[in-house]
Amino acid sequence: MKVITLGPAGTYSHRAARAVVDGGEDPDEAISFTESVTDIVARVADGTADRGVVPIENSIEGSVTESLDALTNTDVAVVLEIVTPIRHALLAQSESFSRVASHAQALAQCRGYLEANHPEATQEAVASTARGVEVAREDPTVAAIAHPDTADGTLRVLAEEIQDRTSNATRFLVVAPAEERQRGGGKTSLVVYPKTNHPGLLLELLEPFADRDINLSRIESRPSGERLGDYVFHVDVAAGLYEDRTAEAVAEVEAIVGEGWVRTLGSYDTRHVLY
Numbered sequence: 001m002k003v004i005t006l007g008p009a010g011t012y013s014h015r016a017a018r019a020v021v022d023g024g025e026d027p028d029e030a031i032s033f034t035e036s037v038t039d040i041v042a043r044v045a046d047g048t049a050d051r052g053v054v055p056i057e058n059s060i061e062g063s064v065t066e067s068l069d070a071l072t073n074t075d076v077a078v079v080l081e082i083v084t085p086i087r088h089a090l091l092a093q094s095e096s097f098s099r100v101a102s103h104a105q106a107l108a109q110c111r112g113y114l115e116a117n118h119p120e121a122t123q124e125a126v127a128s129t130a131r132g133v134e135v136a137r138e139d140p141t142v143a144a145i146a147h148p149d150t151a152d153g154t155l156r157v158l159a160e161e162i163q164d165r166t167s168n169a170t171r172f173l174v175v176a177p178a179e180e181r182q183r184g185g186g187k188t189s190l191v192v193y194p195k196t197n198h199p200g201l202l203l204e205l206l207e208p209f210a211d212r213d214i215n216l217s218r219i220e221s222r223p224s225g226e227r228l229g230d231y232v233f234h235v236d237v238a239a240g241l242y243e244d245r246t247a248e249a250v251a252e253v254e255a256i257v258g259e260g261w262v263r264t265l266g267s268y269d270t271r272h273v274l275y
């Protein structure tokens with residue numbers, strides 16, 4: 001199983017990806033890296049990798065919009081979701097740093113800590129938390145925000161548990177080639193582009209689920225990119241496509257969108273991973 005995720009090694013996505021590698025396989029051989037989530041999804045769609053692991057939502061900072069957009073624009077399936085606690089540390093060569101480098105999501109998850117403790121430090125968003133660690137290793141003026149293990153004996157752990165809420169957690173999606181779309185699992189994800197707009201449209205799109213007593217676990221709108229005020233909706237429901245009621249509701253939504261489209265990413269289960 002070839003798994004691709006956000007690199008370099010040591011990212012939170014890398015930690016989540018380890019949970020996808022089969023027991024008998026060496027994770028170091030199975031997992032490869034790239035520095036954008038758009039690229040992860042593209043590598044799965046073109047068959048370079050069997051699975052891709054992308055962050056999709058954080059409990060403090062919300063959606064990872066690049067991942068939502070990659071799922072809008074690329075035909076892939078979602079086969080599993082992984083939820084993990086995210087505990088950040090501040091890592092540097094010494095206390096005398098003037099910049100903090102990390103992934104934009106991680107900087108945002110520690111906004112309160114940084115404002116209270118290092119208001120003078122400038123913040124630099126880099127491709128991942130592990131990339132920030134590489135920068136801090138090369139540059140004594142830079143501190144990184146990342147998992148404490150990434151210090152790896154070469155950086156000092158200046159502070160631990162610096163996320164603004166102890167309950168900080170991120171949800172990752174495991175994507176697979178579109179033909180591996182599943183019907184089994186407790187959750188189903190759809191991307192819905194209604195194309196047109198009229199009063200009550202969103203209500204019409206959601207009624208097929210409400211009518212069948214299917215719980216909506218999430219709805220997120222993203223700009224379609226076509227024009228201002230035109231949206232794509234990411235809808236998650238708490239029921240699998242193997243259930244007739246879910247398949248019927250999706251078919252009804254497909255009929256409602258008419259001129260637009262519905263992409264069914266498939267059904268999947270949730271795995272909670274602690275590390």
Ligand SMILES: O=C(O)C(=O)C[C@]1(C(=O)O)C=C[C@@H](O)C=C1
Pocket residue numbers: 006010011012013014055058064086103105106127128129130170
């Ligand atoms: O930079 C990393 O370590 C990542 O895996 C990315 C990412 C994200 O995009 O949300 C993953 C988990 C944390 O929420 C912070 C950063």
